[in-house]
Amino acid sequence: MNLFDYVRPTSVAEAVTAAASADAAYLAGGTNLLDLMKGGVRHPGRLVDITKLPGLDAVETLADGSIRIGALVKNADLARDPTLLAAAPAVAEALLSGASAQLRNAASVGGNVMQRTRCAYFYDPESACNRREPGSGCDARGGDTRGQAILGWSDACIATHPSDFCVPLAALDAVVEVAGVDGSRDLAFDALHNLPGDDPSDETALRPGELITAIRLPAEVRRFAPNARYLKVRERTSYAFALVSAAAALDIADGVVSEARLTLGAVAAKPWRAHAAETALVGRPVTAETAREAAEAALADARPSGDNADKIVLATRVLARAITLAAAGTPERMPALPGSVFAAVPAQTATGAIHG
Amino acid sequence: MTLTLTLTVNGERREVPLDDARPTLLDVLRERIGLTGTKKGCDRGQCGACTVLVDGRRMNACLTLAMSVDGAEITTIEGLAENGALHPVQAAFVENDAFQCGFCTPGQIMSAVGLIAEGEAGDDPERIREGMSGNLCRCAAYPGIAKAVADAQKRLADNERKSA
Amino acid sequence: MAETLQFPTGHVRLGSNAGQPITRRDGALKVTGAATYAADNRPDGLLYAVYAASSIARGRVTHLDVAAAKAHPGVVEVMTTANRPPLARDPDAKVHMFSWRLEALQDDRVRYAGQPVAVVIASTLEAATEGARLLAPRYESEAPRTGLDDGEAFAPEAVGVGAPPSFDKGDVEAGLEAAAHRVETQYETPAQYHNALEPHAIVAAWEGDHLTVDVPNQAIAIARNDFASFFGIPPENVTLRSPFIGGGFGSKAILNGPQILCILAARMTGQPVKLVLTRQQMFGPVGHRGATRQALRIGTDADGRLTALEHRASAMTSRFDDFLEPAANASQNIYATPAMRQIHTGVRADIGTPGPMRAPGEASGSAALECAMDEAAEALGIDPLEFRLINYAETDPASGKPFSSKALRQCYAEGAKRFGWAGRPLAPRQMRDDAGHLVGWGVGTAMFPAPMFQAKARAVVREDGSGLVEISAVEMGQGALTALAQIAADGLGIDQDRLEFRAGNSELPDGGVAGGSGHTATAGSAIFAAGSDAIRKLADIATEDEASPLFGAGNAGVVARGGRLYRADDETRSASYSDIMARAGLAEIEGEGTGARNPANAEDYAMFSHGAVFAEVKVDPELCQIRVSRLVGAFAAGRIINPRLAESQLTGGMIWGIGFALHEETVLDPRTGRPVNGDFAGYHIPVNADAPSVEALLVGEDDPYVNALGVKGVGEIGITGTVGAIANAVRHATGVRVGRFPIHIGALLG
Structure with a gap:
């Protein structure tokens, strides 16, 4: 790890000023940043430690019913927050399916959404990576591509976004509150992460030095609470990144889907909101067939970025399953294995109640 | 530049001078303070061997920049036993043969203490296994670990009931 | 199983302490953080060494930015090929069977990715780490060969550690020709890494010509001699301390380059130096289980009896050394067949040299064999357990010798009963759970040799009646400090609470190698013999002392128990050790013992541990994620010294089987x-x-031939059988037979 300046601002205004230099980085939980610094992937000249900034660690319900989650709320605290559990249970399930309890105790909301890809070639400073070093090339192409993107990738980059948390956030039309030296602004969650295009190093819509201060969930997300799930397929039962994941949140009336929110995870450089699949479900009951048709619509444009065509098959099945699980109802209690294929929630115990 | 890090470790206040801000909590504990019970298995948050309690919560000390927890209360494996008596989690680990080589054990135990304090797993074996999955054990003492955590949870709950 | 087993010298019996499921003697140390592992040492004046690892697999280092590294605050020294102090031994020399060629900056060649190419020594770990990064090596790189297909095939002279590369019995081709059913199949196993939770670590300190190293080591005496020869000093000038090993699994039995580099760094700087590998560096110079491709041909008659069994294995190794996973040999001693053949081929690539990793050969070979056996059973339409019983080997199929003991039939029966194997549908895809997951059941036979090596021990009876046993035995999680102490206490005829047990240090008598599942048998035999020797001397004194209640009993007429000697013919007459010694005016009585196999028994018998493993898997029918929902293993491994610890060893090995079957792959x-x-x-x-x-x-087994203790071993057998059982269960659940380990979701998606 290189030597760096270490500063500990006491307000957001101080923080964004301190982070104005080009080689500054914000330090919150550190679970991703320190990992990258130890791996020689990032070499910030200045760390702006925001862990003690006041006012960013609360989950609150605003006057309009929306839920404001401070950027420094720890993943673990958010996952057990009663407001969130009642309003957006799939977000809690996604959080709890990720990493380990220790990491969730450290990782912040803002840090989670800003985490970098886990592409092995991005992580290896000796490999060419346009995302890490613009113009250097992409060694992931033609390399080990099993975990790489099947949607939205470009010749410059085939990496995927690793977050579980972001998948339901995208589905629920979350809003990102951002502060900068020029003031604050809101960003639609879907606009936060960029697809790689020609310059994958341009990863987010944040301007240099901007700081995420909160994530807001609109009041209407509560409509989906009774039928919301997160499903994550992985090679190990726990403590593993997703091969493919999906969030499904349904508003079902009289046995028919009136609105669907569907997002795939680990298939693209950003959480992949499946609008075509959402449209395909509306006005129909959820059956094995309608779920499969919707999922197929979501993957219609998918193409392998290497030797990973089977990921398209898997993604289709994962989304279809997430839809049927959501339709069966949010389980009364958080499953013992959150997000797992082996969550052990037999259909008959799913009551449509929210997580307690 | 010299920095001063202040921590309360196992109830004892420590001031640790640092040449720079790079050291992690793990390297401060092991190489500066000399509390080597906390282990380094991967240094990247991928194994859990370095688990300690920071202000009562289980965390990976390897991914915690020491300066970022300036002022915090840290509990390590050395601070668990009281007056020479093993903590119920420690005792349960011995009784259930919940370790072999012992290298991951301090992290497992601190993680178990954190898990029990979180109060969400109860005595459900599946929730305990999931809750302990952030702690790798290459000897694979997992069945014993899961039993030990369940036993200790029960013992601590009984103690609490008695003292209530 | 007999409750006690009389040892030939007669005075002491195994069974008062041995056989008890006591908790670990080092338990309190390990749960309080007080057990000291190598990297926990912090001698005064300690410096930190970090090496830069090559990012290419084949070529030369052409440039290192030594100036940049040296300019970093805290960096004390940079060691490269240019200034590395001389060694008294060529790192490329093969000195003995257990010496691997290693990299200690002897030249600028790069032989595999992750090879050390320079060492930075600094006053802090952070400075050494950054210094190593700043070296930014440049290379002249050549295209590497990395796999079984692009590597260079060769016919090996030996596989494993000195085993013949091929074996033939009977006429395999004729057996296959005559068979009613034939199966030809192939399985691949990947490179796997030991990845003990404790990374390789060493703290080295020189005092003049005396070297002290804190280093986890499974073969203390061998390592001490090797360190001495690298530095041109007599072995007695090396003190090697290895009180606790944070997991070895074979990788800490072999010396490695980073250890030599750390000792060199200490010599160069004149200060103690600590070098700890990062987790990433564990995938380089410290060995691994080599990848294999195995082809099997099995012929059976109409009744399901084997007519021929052929097992061919290609095994990968490095370009510069020869360890080959002896995978095919797993087929030699397990199923009765009139004809068998095992053949190994080597394949060289630009990788670090593989080495022994928990059940080397047996693990990979058993995985392929047990799958192939299921394929044969399926071709016959016979239950896979019944098929294994039809081909039960009453004598060793390779040598024709009787087994010293073999309770495998009981293992099959007890394991099947506990698991509930009866009623298993023959066809795949017949079972589902409540959640709709496919359920499958599989079985595999577990087997591992019961070897012995050489060990020495010293035992002392003290005037207060307590005992001391010293041996450079190795605690690496298997429970040596506990199980060996139980044997030691019985050897001295005292309660184990009255025993001081010293191990893990090169100053003690040579405890041999903690490997090959032979440590308890070997070191335990030496310890028991040493105790018996001390007690024999004590009995001599007592029976010749006119004032003793034992006077006249004759040396052979007394028995030791609980710190007293009793007349064998009249147990009302006894004397405590302390009384005997006080009367004789002795402060202590010392005994010595050795452990090794009786050569006549080795000639007459085949010696193995056996077991049967039953697996249940659940597989999502569409998403294809797999979970091993149940494993039941039944194992017969001679006398069990401590059932609690033995079960932990076995279940740990079985979970390694889960990793092999579903997870592990580099x-x-x-x-x-x-x-x-x-x-x-x-x-x-x-x-x-x-x-x-x-x-x-644990299935009881009374084996009078393996050694006087009746002990086999339990360290490695758990992984054998399990891998095949899981793969067979996946086949039973899904109908898909996957020919490559680990079994990934992608292989089942269809």
Whole structure:
């Protein structure tokens, strides 16, 4: 790890000023940043430690019913927050399916959404990576591509976004509150992460030095609470990144889907909101067939970025399953294995109640 | 530049001078303070061997920049036993043969203490296994670990009931 | 099983302490953080060494930015090929069977990715780490060879450690020709890394010509001699301390380059130096289980009896050394067949040299064999357990010798009963659970040799009646400090609470190698013999002392128990050790013992531990994620010294089987030879949630031939049988037979 300046601002205004230099980085939980610094992937000249900034660690319900989650709320605290559990249970399930309890105790909301890809070639400073070093090339192409993107990738980059948390956030039309030296602004969650295009190093819509201060969930997300799930397929039962994941949140009336929110995870450089699949479900009951048709619509444009065509098959099945699980109802209690294929929630115990 | 890090470790206040801000909590504990019970298995948050309690919560000390927890209360494996008596989690680990080589054990135990304090797993074996999955054990003492955590949870709950 | 076993010298009996399921003697140390592992040492004046690892797999180092590293605050010294102090031994020399060629900056060649190419020594770990990064090596790189297909095939002279590369019995071709059913199949196993939770670590300190090293080591005496020869000093000038090993699994039995580099760094700087590998560096110079491709041909008659069994294995090794996973040999001693053949081929590539990793050969070979056996059973339409019983080997199929003991039939029966094997549908895809997951059941036979090596021990009876036993035995999690102490206490005829047991240090009598599942048998025999020797001397004194209640009993007429000697013919007459010694005016009585196999028994008998493993898997029918929902193993391994610890060894081995079957694999990028997944995030080993139900049953076995203790070993057998059982269960659940380990979701998606 290189030597760096270490500063500990006491307000957001101080923080964004301190982070104005080009080689500054914000330090919150550190679970991703320190990992990258130890791996020689990032070499910030200045760390702006925001862990003690006041006012960013609360989950609150605003006057309009929306839920404001401070950027420094720890993943673990958010996952057990009663407001969130009642309003957006799939977000809690996604959080709890990720990493380990220790990491969730450290990782912040803002840090989670800003985490970098886990592409092995991005992580290896000796490999060419346009995302890490613009113009250097992409060694992931033609390399080990099993975990790489099947949607939205470009010749410059085939990496995927690793977050579980972001998948339901995208589905629920979350809003990102951002502060900068020029003031604050809101960003639609879907606009936060960029697809790689020609310059994958341009990863987010944040301007240099901007700081995420909160994530807001609109009041209407509560409509989906009774039928919301997160499903994550992985090679190990726990403590593993997703091969493919999906969030499904349904508003079902009289046995028919009136609105669907569907997002795939680990298939693209950003959480992949499946609008075509959402449209395909509306006005129909959820059956094995309608779920499969919707999922197929979501993957219609998918193409392998290497030797990973089977990921398209898997993604289709994962989304279809997430839809049927959501339709069966949010389980009364958080499953013992959150997000797992082996969550052990037999259909008959799913009551449509929210997580307690 | 010299920095001063202040921590309360196992109830004892420590001031640790640092040449720079790079050291992690793990390297401060092991190489500066000399509390080597906390282990380094991967240094990247991928194994859990370095688990300690920071202000009562289980965390990976390897991914915690020491300066970022300036002022915090840290509990390590050395601070668990009281007056020479093993903590119920420690005792349960011995009784259930919940370790072999012992290298991951301090992290497992601190993680178990954190898990029990979180109060969400109860005595459900599946929730305990999931809750302990952030702690790798290459000897694979997992069945014993899961039993030990369940036993200790029960013992601590009984103690609490008695003292209530 | 006999409750006690009389030892030939007659005075002491195994069974007062041995056989008891006591908790670990080092338990309190390990749960309080007080057990000291190598990297926990912090001698005064300590410096930190970090090495830069090559990012290419083949070529030369052409430039290192030594100036940049030296300019970094805290950096004390940089060691490269240019200034590395001389060694008294060539790192490329093969000095003995257990010496591997290693890299200690002897030249600028790069032989595999992750090879040390320079060492930075600094006053802090942070400075050494950054200094090593700043070296930014440049290379002249050549295209590497990395796989079984692009590597260079060769006919090996030996496999494993000195085993013949091929074996033939009977006429395999005729057996296959005559068979009613034939199966030809192939399985691949990947490179796997030991990845003990404790990374390789060493703290080295010189005092003049005396070297002290704190280093986890499974073969203390061998390592001490090797360190001495590298530095041109007599072995007695090396003190090697290894009180606790944070997991070895074979990788800490072999010396490695980073250890030599750390000792050199200490010599160069004149200060103690600590070098600890990063997790990423564990995928380089410290050995691994080599990849294999195995082809099997099995012929059976109409009744299911084997007519021929052929097992061919290609095994990968490095370009510069020869360890080959002896995978095919797993077929030699397990199923009765009139004709068998095992053949190994070597394949060289630009990788670090493989080495022994928990059940070397047996693990990979058993995985392929047990799958192939199921394929044969399926071709016959016979239950896979019944098929194994039809081909039960009453004598060793390879040598024709009788087994010293073999309770495998009981293992099959007890394991099947506990698991509930009866009623298993023959066809795949017949069972589902409540959640709709496919359920499958599989079985595999477990087997591992019961070897012995050489060991010495010293035992002392003290005037207060307590005992001391000294041996450089190795505690690496298997429970040596506990199980060996139990044997030691019985050897001295005292309660184990009255025993001081010293181990893990090169100053003690040579305890041999903690490997090959032979440590308890070997070191235990030496310890028991040493105790018996001391007690014989004590009995001599007592029976010749006119004032003793034992006077006149004759040396052979007394028995030791609980710190007293009793007349064998009249147990009302006894004397405590302390009384005997006080009367004789002795402060202590010392005995010595050795452990090794009786050569006549070795000639007459085949000696193995056996077991049967039953697996249940659940597989999502569409998403294809797999979970091993249940494992039941029943094992017969001679006398069990401590059932609690033995069960832990066995269940741990079985969970290694889960990792082998479903998780573990190192993926090399063929363009660079670098691991794509060289850390714990990418190289998966099982987590707690992967092992919801794992159970090991101990089946009694009384073996008078393996050694006087009747002890075999339990350290490695658990992984054998299990891998095949899981793969067979996946086949039973899904109908898909996957020919490559680990079994990934992608292979089942269809």
